[in-house]
Amino acid sequence: MKHSKVVDVLKSDKLLQPVTVKGWVRSFRNDRFIALNDGSTIHNIQCVLEDNAIDNKVQEKITVGAAVAITGTLVESQGKGQKVEIQITELKVVGESNPEELKLTILSPKRHSLEKLREQAHLRVRTNTFGAIMRVRSKLSFVIHEYFQKNNFYYVHTPVITKSDAEGAGEAFKVTNFDLTNVPKDETGAVNFKEDFFGAETNLTVSGQLEAETYAMGLGSVYTFGPTFRAENSNTSRHLAEFWMVEPEVAFCDLDGNMDLAEDFIKYVIQYALDNCADDLEFLENRLVQEDKQKPQAERSEMLLRDKLKFVLENNFKRVSYTEAIEILKNSKPNKKKKFKYIIEEWGADLQSEHERFLVEKHFKSPVILFDYPAKIKAFYMRLNEDGNTVRAMDILFPGIGEIVGGSQREERLEVLKEKMAALDIPEEELWWYLDTRRFGTCTHSGFGLGFERLVLFVTGMSNIRDVIPYPRTPLNAEF
Ligand code: 4AD
Ligand code: MG
Numbered sequence: 001m002k003h004s005k006v007v008d009v010l011k012s013d014k015l016l017q018p019v020t021v022k023g024w025v026r027s028f029r030n031d032r033f034i035a036l037n038d039g040s041t042i043h044n045i046q047c048v049l050e051d052n053a054i055d056n057k058v059q060e061k062i063t064v065g066a067a068v069a070i071t072g073t074l075v076e077s078q079g080k081g082q083k084v085e086i087q088i089t090e091l092k093v094v095g096e097s098n099p100e101e102l103k104l105t106i107l108s109p110k111r112h113s114l115e116k117l118r119e120q121a122h123l124r125v126r127t128n129t130f131g132a133i134m135r136v137r138s139k140l141s142f143v144i145h146e147y148f149q150k151n152n153f154y155y156v157h158t159p160v161i162t163k164s165d166a167e168g169a170g171e172a173f174k175v176t177n178f179d180l181t182n183v184p185k186d187e188t189g190a191v192n193f194k195e196d197f198f199g200a201e202t203n204l205t206v207s208g209q210l211e212a213e214t215y216a217m218g219l220g221s222v223y224t225f226g227p228t229f230r231a232e233n234s235n236t237s238r239h240l241a242e243f244w245m246v247e248p249e250v251a252f253c254d255l256d257g258n259m260d261l262a263e264d265f266i267k268y269v270i271q272y273a274l275d276n277c278a279d280d281l282e283f284l285e286n287r288l289v290q291e292d293k294q295k296p297q298a299e300r301s302e303m304l305l306r307d308k309l310k311f312v313l314e315n316n317f318k319r320v321s322y323t324e325a326i327e328i329l330k331n332s333k334p335n336k337k338k339k340f341k342y343i344i345e346e347w348g349a350d351l352q353s354e355h356e357r358f359l360v361e362k363h364f365k366s367p368v369i370l371f372d373y374p375a376k377i378k379a380f381y382m383r384l385n386e387d388g389n390t391v392r393a394m395d396i397l398f399p400g401i402g403e404i405v406g407g408s409q410r411e412e413r414l415e416v417l418k419e420k421m422a423a424l425d426i427p428e429e430e431l432w433w434y435l436d437t438r439r440f441g442t443c444t445h446s447g448f449g450l451g452f453e454r455l456v457l458f459v460t461g462m463s464n465i466r467d468v469i470p471y472p473r474t475p476l477n478a479e480f
Contacts, residue, residue: 002020003020003021003022003069004021005021005038005040005041006021006023006036006037006041006043006044006045007041007043009045009074009084010041010043010082012084014074015074015075015076016073016075017073017074018071018072018089019071019072019074019086020071021036021038021045021047021070021086022038022067022069022070022094023037023038023039023068024036024037024066024067024068024126025064025065025097026064027109028062028063031049032048032049033046033048034048034049034062034068034070036068036070037126037131039125039131041279042128042131042132042135042280043082043279045084045085045086046077046079046082046086047070047085047086047087047088047091048072048085048086048087048088049088049091050087050088053088053089054091058092058093061093061096063096063097063098063099063102064097064099064102064109065097065102065126066093066094066095066096066097067093067095067097068091068092068094069091069092069094070086070088070090070091070092071088071089071090071091072086072088072089072090073087073089074086075087105120105123106119106120106124106127107123107126107127114464114467117130117467118466118467118472121471121472121479121480122480128283129283129287131280132280132281132284132460133280133284133456133460133462133467133468134470135280136273136277136284136456136459136460137460137468137469139272139277140272140273140452140456140459141225141452143268143269143272143273144225144246144269146272147268147269148221148223148248148265151221152220152221153223153248154215154219154221154223155222155223155224155225156211156212156219156222156223156224157224158208158211158212158226159205159208160204160226160227161202161204161205162202162203162204162205163198163201164210164431164434165203165206166206166207166208166209166379166381167206167379168379168424168426169206169230169232171206171231172203172205172206172229172231173203173204173230173231173241174202174203175202175203175204203229204228205228205229206228206229207228207245207247207449208226208228208245208247209247209249209449210381210431210434212224212247212248212447213381213410213434213437213445213447214433214436214437215249216445217251217443217445220250220251220252221249221250221251222249223246223247223248223249224245224246224247225244225245225247226244226245227242227243227245228242228243228245229241229242230243233475235474235475237463237464237465237466238353238401238402238454238457238465239465240453240466240469240472240473240474241473241474241475242472243451243453243465243469244451244452244453245450245451245452246449246450246452247447247448247449247450248261248265248447248448249445249446249447250446250447251443251445252444252445253444253445253446254392254409254446255371255383255392255394255409255446257446258408258409258446258448259317259319259394261448262369262394262396262405262407262448263316263317263369263396265450266396266455267312267313269455270309270312270313270459273459274306274309274313277459281305281306281309281459281460284305284461284462285304285305285461288304288305289304302361305460305461308400308461309459311366311367311399312367312398315366315367316366317366317367317368317369317396318364318366318368318369319368319371320359320368320369320370320371321371321372322371322372323347323372323390325351325355325359325368325370326347326349328359328363329344329351329355329358329359330345332358332363334354334358334362340352340354340355340358341354342354342355348374348376348377350377351370353401353402356368356395356397356402356403357399357400357401359397360397360398360399361399361400367396368397369394369395369396369397370395370397371392371394372385372390372391372393373390373391374389374390375390375391375420378391378393379408380426381408381410381411381417381420382409382410382411383408383412384411384416391408392408392409393406393407393408394406394407394408394448395407396448398454398458400463401454401457401458403451404451404454404455404458405448405449405450405451406448406449407447407448407449408446408447408448409444409445409446410445410446412442412443412445413438414435414438414442417435417438418435453465453468453469456468456469
């Protein structure tokens with residue numbers, strides 16, 4: 001019999017019908033009640049063993065973590081919190097799970113810290129918390145495509161291996177070059193990679209933007225959504241060495257249009273999560289409430305998870321220039337007693353996440369879009385303003401997160417772009433293909449990058465970015 005997913009069985013009203021489910025035992029109480037989870041929902045389905053329904057030898061093997069296939073009759077449940085349960089008629093232990101060995105893992109039935117779960121990242125998806133996070137992650141990834149596809153954007157697969165370091169921050173991972181000296185040549189002898197595969201130094205992409213720009217010049221509106229890599233040695237709860245980035249790029253669009261797009265996009269995907277991940281978000285919210293109860297009053301969250309999501313949905317993102325923000329920050333303290341760790345002294349300084357969060361959480365009390373940053377703290381491709389000092393950059397700042405989006409209107413004027421590159425010692429020969437977009441049919445165009453994990457962090461209410469990606473890559477950590 002074809003098996004059903006627990007998420008569907010729990011909603012089913014086909015009482016007294018036979019049903020088969022397959023999943024993993026979460027608990028087995030009183031030799032009678034199996035809580036089965038198959039990953040399709042946060043909820044377990046209760047499966048009840050009647051006396052003598054199955055062989056004793058089989059029964060002994062029903063242990064936490066075992067994989068089982070259960071067939072039975074769907075009946076109304078007497079238990080609280082569930083409408084239906086399965087009266088077992090047939091049970092097969094598909095994969096055993098040794099209780100003594102399991103005790104040594106994070107699957108043993110007690111509370112483990114998130115740090116402990118990270119050490120066994122290959123097992124943590126079997127916990128409620130990680131099941132919920134990864135389902136939300138998957139749904140968010142789906143709705144990102146939905147949003148762009150509905151709005152006539154085309155998905156472009158930009159290369160992972162590249163010669164360019166788009167952000168110019170020098171944080172690119174080098175691709176190890178093979179020594180192909182001994183690789184046989186073809187019969188013409190033409191193929192002979194003496195030193196390295198590409199005949200040039202390459203790295204893993206830090207952003208698909210430059211390639212996306214070239215595609216926006218043909219397809220109009222495009223987006224990339226793929227892994228990006230940065231060897232920045234920042235061991236923070238917001239940085240990964242490998243993260244996923246969503247990067248739309250739009251021809252004939254200025255910075256205001258870019259801001260409108262980003263705000264509309266973010267609100268759409270968050271609304272989708274609220275509508276389609278309700279059970280998982282409720283679970284994650286309860287988890288946070290429980291966690292909060294253990295903390296002293298002063299450290300407790302000010303907003304529940306769903307209030308935080310509504311905070312984004314119900315507020316217009318406040319658009320503020322960098323210059324205005326600096327004036328505010330110079331005259332502010334995060335609270336009466338404390339000063340900022342990094343004190344902003346002058347125009348031109350880069351903001352730290354404490355400043356970004358202050359603007360959002362304390363000053364404006366809404367998500368903030370900061371724009372027109374000093375040219376010297378931003379990448380070469382951003383459009384220079386008439387003042388000659390600032391560029392048409394925008395960062396979107398979120399509560400609890402700080403920067404979630406970075407983007408800009410691009411410098412579309414060939415000569416200005418060349419001057420900026422020269423000032424930063426970026427050789428024109430390296431980016432000749434990029435410069436061609438400005439040579440042939442250049443136009444006002446804009447785009448942005450949203451850090452996907454930062455979005456998942458925000459929506460799930462988790463506090464460490466390592467907990468919203470299956471296998472986090474951070475300094476000294478690539479175990480799995
Ligand atoms: O601000 P960034 O560096 O912008 C770019 O890469 C542009 N090329 C994007 C564009 O305009 N197409 O990165 C964009 C976003 C950040 O706002 C942040 O959310 C995320 O990517 N991000 C990271 N997320 C996790 N770990 C890291 N190390 C990240 N670095 C950036
Ligand atoms: Mg940035």
